[in-house]
Amino acid sequence: MTGSVAVMGTGIMGTGMARSLVRAGLDVTVWNRSADKARPLADDGAKVAADAAEAVTGADVVVTMLFDADAVAEVMQRALAATPEHAVWVQTSTVGLAGTQRLAELADRYGRGYLDAPVLGTKRPAEQGELIVLASGPRALEPQVAPVFEAIGSKTVWVGERIGDGHRLKLALNSWVLSITAATGQAIALARGLGVDPQLFLDTIAGGGTDSPYAQVKGRTMIAGEFPPAFSLAGAAKDAELIVDALREAGDDPSLMQAVHRLMSTAAAAGHADEDMAAVVYAFR
Missing domain, CATH: 1.10.1040.10 (N-(1-d-carboxylethyl)-l-norvaline Dehydrogenase; domain 2)
Structure with missing residues (x-):
């Protein structure tokens, strides 16, 4: 069961997703490279972390929503070591097929669970918890991430067990x-x-x-x-x-x-x- 969620990246999509997670009653910590974009989420009930490692400490699920594969890799290379061993990394940014494989290999190096889960939708569905989650990876991780998917999305499509099929x-x-x-x-x-x-x-x-x-x-x-x-x-x-x-x-x-x-x-x-x-x-x- 998921209690604590870290959201890495609070741009247009990440901000809406974080608010949806807070509304669902989850314990949410947010981080953004430009801190001024994350601070307003404190008014919604999220904790705002000063750095990436602080954000993921103690998180059951880490959600990344950043611009591209390079941005995600740079942040998670610094953050993964601070995650609990049981943590699952839910990668929702659109990073392409090569990027998805690269990030899955990064998660594997740290021994963390990883799901490729890009989302279909834009600002308004993100704010209203009505995204469509396109998940791929081990279904054994579903119970841990289900509360997150239910909070941010109106529907989850499990595309397959093969990492990258979501993408x-x-x-x-x-x-x-x-x-x-x-x-x-x-x-x-x-x-x-x-x-x-x-x-x-x-x-x-x-x-x-x-x-x-x-x-x-x-x-x-x-x-x-x-x-x-x-x-x-x-x-x-x-x-x-x-x-x-x-x-x-x-x-x-x-x-x-x-x-x-x-x-x-x-x-x-x-x-x-x-x-x-x-x-x-x-x-x-």
Whole structure:
């Protein structure tokens, strides 16, 4: 049974997940490289640790939600030795297939349980405890992590016992999400460029076979020109590159995702990296 949880990384996703864990009655300690991003969680009932090793001391479960594999590895190389022997590391950051293997090997060197458990969802589902957890690894660890998964998610999909299968499914899902976002940006930009009200694009597909709730949400954001980050463009560009790598590993043609990656990288480089990924619409201008 899990009583104590450490959340490493309190960005957009980690903050929401930490609050969901606190609401579920778990003993939560948070840590972030930039301490000012972690301090507000004290008002929600979380303990705020001064360093990574302090955060994980005594934790039954350690949850990492950081930007990429390098960031996760750097933090956990410092923290793992301070974890109890029974601790389970739940790795929720999207780090790609090579990154997942690298981090699993790190956990193995310290003899700690490890689950590959990326999540599907953005800021609002994280805040409301409605993420979808894509878990892979030893099912024997499920009882220890179940309270954590139940707190942060509306559903847990156990993809397989093989470490990395959670990530394999996550990359397939993200390939769809990123493609829809980029295609919506193209349609909005094209309608506007041709002198047609882009809202008519969303109104026309609404409720039909070509409609998508995601297209509606991101499309409205694009039309409004306001991009508070639910998932940052920089993060989307990073994930697109990981998907390109996965497609190559699978022997599949990466051309579509390469185009998506180029568009998202272009918009990010134009000053929109920290905005929502819907800001990819700027790449079409």
